[in-house]
Amino acid sequence: MSGLASAPLVAATLALAVLFYTYAGYPVLLALLRRVRPLHPRQDPTWAPTVTVCVAAFNAEATLEAKLASLTALDYPADSLDILVYSDGSTDRTDEIVSAWSARDPRVQLIRGLLRKGKPTAINSMAERARGEVLLLTDARQPVERGALRAMLALLADPSVGCVTGNLQLEGRAGSGVYWRYENWIRRNEARFRSVVGMTGPLSAMRRSDLVPLPSNLILDDVWIPMRLRLQGRRILFCEEALAFDRAFDDEREFARKVRTLAGNYQVFALMPALLVPFVNPSWFETWSHKIMRLVCPWALAVLLFSCALGVWRGGGRAVPWLAALLAGQVLFYAGALVGSRMGRMGILARTFVVLNAAAVVGLWRFLAGVQKVTW
8 A cells, every 4th residue: 555545544544433433333332231231220119308499590481381380290299399490690581480480389489690690500509498308400491291200219219329310302303303312322321331421401300418519610510410429439320201391403503502512521521530530430431432532523523534635635545546435425424514404314414413513623612712601
């Protein structure tokens, strides 16, 4: 093989290996591991602690009525359940809606934040006011299935379990919905093997005694909270029966959300570097495969494109046809992403894939520049 094309071929092969392992190899390996060494969590459906539902809300008038209706209808003893709604400096009818619910159902209480400070401040404030042994952390947008709380508590009854995360179901044809189903499948297998490496922000349950005050500048509470517990050896479980419902965002809105999420991932690893250390983190394999490799993939895509183009331009070796085929495939893929829905289902998926990887690059820049806002 000519040296003119060998270096680009090696670089392209390594980049392909990174991408293949991240998006296909790890999920398949995880599915095999959970079959070879399955986790059988203990459940106690009779455990019925007092529960405080904590809802962080900002200008949530469009969704809050349905959310509170679902929470007050939860299949759980009324005298063991209360609901706190933290309004994070809302300027719409959020406060009015909560106050009206409180007048009808005294279990619902409003905590008013005069200035918008973000979700960490909201969670800290609600945790201080909570009377329940268990906190059900949830957002203001997604309605919750009636039996969700009982299903989660049955798993949380095991003292070795630090957090139970719910099952968010996205409706709609947007590419982000397909991606989320793929992500949920991975989380389900992680939970059946050892532990999930995060929690679903719209629906998670944990003991109040296990929640320490969150840093006020924390971007991603739904990774920081569970992974802090995982470093203590506690498991994070996925409850398939605990359903919350939402709509899949279009790519433009999903891009902004993912930028924030991925900037938050960088911050979490900076705050808790022990997560990156094998055997210190009980889920180090899953953390590297699921979280770190996703952050590497945008650069692997860039290396793949550049190395193929360089190899074809240099020429002079048997690797050139292979590199040319790879280059042509990438050009077609990115053209499909540019065209999007006009190319049908494949165009939608290609666009979502590119958007998510672009978000990782922007998220890194925002983290390094310190410009990612805590507010959502």
